[in-house]
Amino acid sequence: MDVILRIFWGFLSTVLFGGLLGLGLAVASRKLKVEKDETVEALDGVLPGLNCGACGYAGCGGYAEALAAGKDEDLTKCKPGGAVALAGIGKILGVEVDTNAVRMVAYVHCLGKEGVASRSYNYEGLEDCNAATVLFSGDKDCKYGCLGLGSCMNVCPTNAIRKTGDGLVVVNPDLCISCGKCVDICPTGVMRMIPEDADFVVACNSRDKGKLTKSNCKVGCIACKICEKKFPEAGYKIQDNLSILGYDNRGPGRAEAVEKCPAKCIIPYREVKIEEASSAG
Amino acid sequence: MSYFAIVITYIFISNLILAQFLGLCPFIGVSKNVESAVGMGFAVTFVMSIASLVTWALYHLILMPLGLAYLQTIVFILTIASLVQLVEMVVQKYSPVLYKALGIYLPLITTNCAVMGIALINIKSGYNVLESFTAGIAAGMGFLLAILLMSAIRVQMETERVPRFLKGAPIAFISGGLMAMAFMAFDNSLLNNLVG
């Protein structure tokens, strides 16, 4: 009986005490209220509230304050908020904004899955690409490809990235909010941002000479220049032994280049993503 | 224990961070640059000294007489959290400049186990009011010392070539551990030498 009473009193007094403190705080917050800046509050309202830090501030609040104070002129820094946030910011600050820019999404420019890209040794360690690169820049012969250990996965705030099970990772463009964190953390630079409505991608990142690329990976870009030479209008450009696809002017021949590419590293964007993502389960 | 001994004890010998491993989240989280580390250090010192006073009074004037001493942990949690909230409001109202400087750190202290730690240690050691207060300040200064040293190390580390997977928090924890080992040199013999 004694124990039950003790518990009862303990419970009661704690509840009372907590209630009292809460009440005190409520009163205090009334009394000590400070007027908040209205612009900041409004801006905070239109920003997505993800606090991802893509804008370069600690969180959405910091960006809102900088914008309101005129300390930051660049209204487009909130990539995750996209067109909606941009329109909102423009309206509040009374500035014309262009909301038609296409959303960028991350893409892993690599097809070197298990059995396609050769390995120089067997990495058995921390499941982390950055840890793996400490050992001879990773276990792939190709130093530019996806290591498939998923450092990017761990930093992605929206879980847009998945492992495929055969040594690669894929980004789901519908979930990607273009914060760019994965691009920053990836040690090989194989992730780059492409427009969401991309038609084709050159799915390789190898800057090695053609011959070396070929010995390292069955689907690496060997910089044969066929895409660039045969379809000068199509937007393929060889830089550093790698074909880079431009997305601004999509001239004729983009699709034909897919057929002509001897390495088969040019692929249609969305179709491949769906097929690969489903194998990821 | 003399006041001097208390001060030496909580700054060097049982430094809350380096000897008792309390309050590690602000220790790692806010030590990226010296300026914010100092801000955090003083904010913690301030809160710790007030919390020591309040919790002492609460325990000895209310909980003990009513025979509710077993409630100390939960009551202290409530008290410290509300106290920090209140301090935050007061500072925001009366000193916006100080609020700007401390603003982000104050909420962090609400749930800082080091504050809770010193409150409980005070009770356990049977200090009187003034001794508790002194212990609070000293523990805060110990925190300040540790976080200041840490921030200095981390600023240096920015320019070093740290392997990428150790960058940031991991290497900070490793250096923190090494620092804790160094602080093991301060033990009770230091006190005996000083106060005899």
Ligand code: SF4
């Ligand atoms: S994209 Fe980069 S970080 Fe992600 S698994 Fe591939 S190599 Fe690792």
Ligand code: SF4
């Ligand atoms: S981490 Fe990469 S994939 Fe994930 S949301 Fe950001 S940009 Fe998109």
